[in-house]
Amino acid sequence: MSKTIAVIPGDGIGPEIMTATLRVLDALDCGLAYEFVDAGMVALEKHGELLPQSTLDVIAQHKVALKGPLTTPIGGGFTSINVTLRRHFDLYANVRPAVSFPGTKSRYENIDIITVRENTEGAYLAEGQVVSEDGEIATSIIRNTRKGSTRIVRYAFELAVKKGRKKITAVHKANILKTSSGLFLNVAREIAKEYPQIEFNEMIVDNTCMQLVMKPEQFDVIVTTNLFGDILSDLCAGLVGGLGLAPGDNIGANAAIFEAVHGSAPDIAGKGVANPCALLLAAADMLDHLDLLAKGNQLRQAIRATVEQDRQHVTPDLGGSGSTDSFADAIVKRIKG
Numbered sequence: 001m002s003k004t005i006a007v008i009p010g011d012g013i014g015p016e017i018m019t020a021t022l023r024v025l026d027a028l029d030c031g032l033a034y035e036f037v038d039a040g041m042v043a044l045e046k047h048g049e050l051l052p053q054s055t056l057d058v059i060a061q062h063k064v065a066l067k068g069p070l071t072t073p074i075g076g077g078f079t080s081i082n083v084t085l086r087r088h089f090d091l092y093a094n095v096r097p098a099v100s101f102p103g104t105k106s107r108y109e110n111i112d113i114i115t116v117r118e119n120t121e122g123a124y125l126a127e128g129q130v131v132s133e134d135g136e137i138a139t140s141i142i143r144n145t146r147k148g149s150t151r152i153v154r155y156a157f158e159l160a161v162k163k164g165r166k167k168i169t170a171v172h173k174a175n176i177l178k179t180s181s182g183l184f185l186n187v188a189r190e191i192a193k194e195y196p197q198i199e200f201n202e203m204i205v206d207n208t209c210m211q212l213v214m215k216p217e218q219f220d221v222i223v224t225t226n227l228f229g230d231i232l233s234d235l236c237a238g239l240v241g242g243l244g245l246a247p248g249d250n251i252g253a254n255a256a257i258f259e260a261v262h263g264s265a266p267d268i269a270g271k272g273v274a275n276p277c278a279l280l281l282a283a284a285d286m287l288d289h290l291d292l293l294a295k296g297n298q299l300r301q302a303i304r305a306t307v308e309q310d311r312q313h314v315t316p317d318l319g320g321s322g323s324t325d326s327f328a329d330a331i332v333k334r335i336k337g
């Protein structure tokens, strides 16, 4: 049976890497159909707004979207479209896998860490940000809820079970942020008891940063609150060689949006050299989400083999001399066997 997903090609290099990604997805033959919608600068030019209602309606209808990077215009009171999408669809889980790829430049080999970041509350509330009239005092609120903590921790445990992962580390700062981080940690401890098959440990965020840099192999799945997750997931991307291979999944109860973590890269747009890997890895996570686990794994293996063995076809950012198209062609060739 065919499943339709919403596709947002995006700005800058977005259309180039999206075309490559859809070509690879078609080669996998997983029965997907696409409904294309606009967001970002393309939407502003065509429809007069960055995020048209029709785009939101199509995402709501299909519940799953694959999204290229979007350019948020600087100044002029524009809110980030990505933040707006997260809020609109209550995409509470931001899942960021960081996996080592052989043949790429990175500090470590054999890293395989998934960061599950709470995406809707914590220190990232829109309300409660106040600067006093004299400009001397800035105040912002951190608010974690039992509901928000419960659903993110449960999501992390369910993901661990689904993917056969062994260990979850809850990262917190409950020694200082006794209320907000304390609530999150208590909830994590309670939920961990329901999953005796998964090893559970807890770690204070500053120590986690040091441990990630010194002994990253001790981590499997990390679950944490919004601000810590934002920082730690980029740290993990750095451990495996940067954002070129970093997918980001935004999951809610009623919708999920899969994207590359990097931006629209205006400096290389139109040159045909953009690396499609991060979006392809996001597409593999999307296949997992659609319960097409075998297809997701097949795609990951094809990407991995191409990066490792077809060096002449990979893009310059990974040290190759290929193009977006030659990279996608090489992956398709491996899928077709």
Ligand SMILES: NC(=O)c1ccc[n+]([C@@H]2O[C@H](COP(=O)([O-])OP(=O)(O)OC[C@H]3O[C@@H](n4cnc5c(N)ncnc54)[C@H](O)[C@@H]3O)[C@@H](O)[C@H]2O)c1
Binding pocket: 013, 017, 068, 069, 070, 071, 072, 073, 082, 244, 259, 260, 261, 262, 263, 264, 265, 266, 267, 268, 273, 274, 275, 276, 317
């Ligand atoms: N998820 C998103 O939609 C998202 C995320 C981050 C930034 N942005 C937007 O993207 C625009 C540009 O932001 P930026 O320049 O800070 O970050 P960027 O990630 O677009 O680019 C940073 C550097 O990385 C390179 N790069 C990024 N992706 C690449 C790829 N796939 N292949 C090869 N090289 C790649 C770029 O050429 C550039 O040198 C801004 O408008 C920003 O708001 C969007």
